[in-house]
Amino acid sequence: MTPSTPDRPLSLTYSPCPNDTFVFHAWAHGLIPGAPPVDVDHADIDITNGRAERGEGDILKVSHAVLPWVLEEYALLPCGGALGRGCGPLVLTRDAGGTGQAAGAPAVRAAADLTGRTVAVPGERSTAYLLFRLWAAEHVPGGVGNVTVLPFHEIMPAVRDGRVDAGLVIHEARFTYRDYGLRRLADLGEYWEGTTGHPIPLGAIIARRSLGADRLRQITDAIRASVHRAWDDPAASHAYVRAHAQEMDPAVAGQHIALYVNEFTADLGPEGLAAVRELLTRAADQGLVPPVPQLS
Known part of the structure; x- marks a missing residue:
């Protein structure tokens, strides 16, 4: 893709989830004075991860887990992402009394019961799956059987x-x-926080390095301004959030925003950066991702 220039809008891709539409509402609607104009596309995280790996797009919301494959072409921005505490992925099974996938298979009641079983995940490059692999290496002797990728709503x-x-x-x-009718087998956020003490790195905002340092600073400023405007006037984004989360109960959408839009969204900071570095270092040490020499 030809690098963006000031003569055309930048492409901006993020998910239709309430936290992203809440955060980017003001910028997407031209409400940030002096911000670069953008053409917005909404896509599931597995799609945006793939686009980043192929070098498609100027600014994208991706999983932190995909960074080792894209940082040569893209820079990690210090705002707009999703990190936090008490917000990690969950491993779910059917409620007590259910049977396994195969006829006559025993129910999954403990982590060890996942040995040789089938698990659905929201993307092979997702941070959730990377956390799952780190957790399973400690808790599922012999490893899971099959992993199948599904859109998270399925x-x-x-x-x-x-x-x-x-x-x-x-x-x-x-x-x-x-x-x-499902039950929680494991909370990978609890696992991560209990093991490392760090917040959970989930989603990151990246921008094409070829845009140049000045443009990257403009983008960072626009994202921060959009975050703060969302906090200052949360009602302004309600219609936009609802339009992209039509089947979600408004109360659930509010909980979603409150959980995933926090101080790390406005500024990754040293604490957030340390969490991302810890995740990728641990994963690289286990051969799950390529080493990342620096996060920038």
Whole structure:
């Protein structure tokens, strides 16, 4: 793709999830004075990860787990992402009394029961899956059997209907999984925080390095301004958030925003950067991702 110039809008891609539409509402709608104009596209995180790996797009919301493959072409921006505490991915199974995927297979009641079983995940380059692999290496002797990638909104129905033995879920599923008759087998946020003491790195904002240092500073300023405007006037983005989360209960959307839009969204800071570095260093040490010499 030809690098963007001031003569055309920058491409900006993020998910339709409430935290992203809340954060980027002001910038996407031209409400930030002096901010670079943008053409916005909404896509599931697995799609944006793939676009980043192929070098498609100027500014993208991606998983922190994909950074080792894209940092040569893209810079990690210090704002707009998703980190936090108490917001990690969950490993879900059917409620007690259910059966396994295969006829006659025992129910999954403990982490060790996942040995040789089928797990649905929201993307092979997702941070959720990277955390799952780190956790499973310690808690699932012999490893899981099959991993299947599904859009995150399809994972809980797949677990409920017995098409998979367990599912790795993100986002608002933290608040709704009981509605599907599912139970929490593990909270990977609790695992991560208890093991490292760091907040959980989930989503990152990256921008094409070829835009140049001045343009990257403009983009960073625009994102921060959009975050602060969202906080100052949260009602302004309601219609936009709802338009892209039509099937989500408004109360759940509010919980989603409150959980994932926090101080790290406005500024990654030393604490957030240390968390990302810890994740990628641990993963590289286990051969799960290529080494990352620096995060910038």
